[in-house]
Amino acid sequence: MINNYSKIYISITNKLRCDKVYKNDAPTHTDSVKPVLLCPIDKTAYIRNELFKNYFLCFQILASNFPICKLNPKELPECFAKAVEDTLKILKNPVPELGLPSIDPIEVESLQFQGGSGNIVLNQNLKNVKIFNMPSTKVTKAEINIEGYEFNNVLHTFVPEMKFTANCELIGKILLLPIRGNGNLDLNIYNLTAVISMRGGQVEKKKITYLKIDNTTCALTPGLVKIRFDNLFNGEKTLGDNMNKVLNDNWKEVFSEFKAAYEEVLAQYVHNLAGQVFNKVPLKDLFPGP
Structure with missing residues (x-):
């Protein structure tokens, strides 16, 4: 980690x-x-x-353009899972009526982190990060609680392939070999399981109840990761190809060094987007009574 x-x-x-x-x-x-x-x-x-x-x-x-689930405890988890899937598919393309851009890709301005210990150290400065294939997300299970003043939900999801691209400045080492580069990063994650958890509550504003989110976390478990850094070692192709092979041969250890940063990116994105919606759209409009 x-x-x-x-x-x-x-x-x-x-x-x-x-x-x-x-x-x-x-x-x-x-x-x-x-x-x-x-x-x-x-x-x-x-x-x-x-x-x-x-x-x-x-x-x-215009909320009627999106799936709505009635506040029925028995039916809500299954309905909520399908509603999330359907909403992600809708947002594959822009929605002009709402002024919404496509979420394919999600765009992140920059991401910087230092990580690693022992045989793997990868310090990265990423810019123009793009995350593709979110609309292909399958929600395999949803847990949701909107009772009393609580609002908690957990989404268990599966993505067949998620792709990250970025401009990357990289410096570090792997298996005692120094690594340095400044070029494009292509990261493909296959058979990705992601668990997104939100904890929050309910607040009243002018006698109207809204949901609020206090904390969001994301846990990623990949089935396979393929990594390619371009322009390693000042563009020396043989050295670059060999280093990319080493990275992919050790993908589990390599991915674990920056997994937490990507989890934080996705968690913050979901937290900010959902939180702003909940702050403006009343609970009764998002989850009407049965």
């Missing part, structure tokens, strides 16, 4: 937004005229807040 990894920054580069239109036939050049942001189905009301706030108001109006 990683002994120490540094800051993790997550940025959704495609902004969540409502459609941009202009009031009173204003010019369409955004540099000189600030647009009025409208939810598409309401041409009379306009919203002057930030893009994220507009998205969530649109989400409330």
Whole structure:
């Protein structure tokens, strides 16, 4: 496991937004005229807040586009599992009505960490990280509790193949061999099991109940990992190919050195996205009574 990894920054580069239109036939050049942001189905009301706030108001109006589960304890786990799967499939493509970009790929601005001990040390500085194939996620089991003031859920998921790409600066060692490079990283994870856990509760705002998330964790268990670092040893192909072979021959040990960082990325992404939705969409709209 990683002994120490540094800051993790997550940025959704495609902004969540409502459609941009202009009031009173204003010019369409955004540099000189600030647009009025409208939810598409309401041409009379306009919203002057930030893009994220507009998205969530649109989400409330257009929530019928997404699966909804009734708050029936016996049926909720199975319904919730299917709803998550269906929602991920919907988000494979942008949803213009909600101003939602595709989640395929998820985009992360940067990821830096230092990790390793003994025979494997891999210090990495990743930029322009992209995570592909999230919409292919299968939810094999869901546990969810929305009783009293609690909100806890655990999603057991399976992804046949998840792909990470990034620009990578790498320095370290493996089996006493020094390794250094500055190029592209391709990481393919096959037969991936991921368990995502959320713990939170319920809060009231203006006599309306909302869900809140206090903590989110993610645990990854891969069946196979294939790794390729380009431009190792200043582009020396023979040395680079040999080092990539060593990395793949020892993929379990290598992946364990940065697994915690990727778990943190996915956990933060889910936490931030779901948390912002729960903060704006009332519980009764997300999980109506039976």
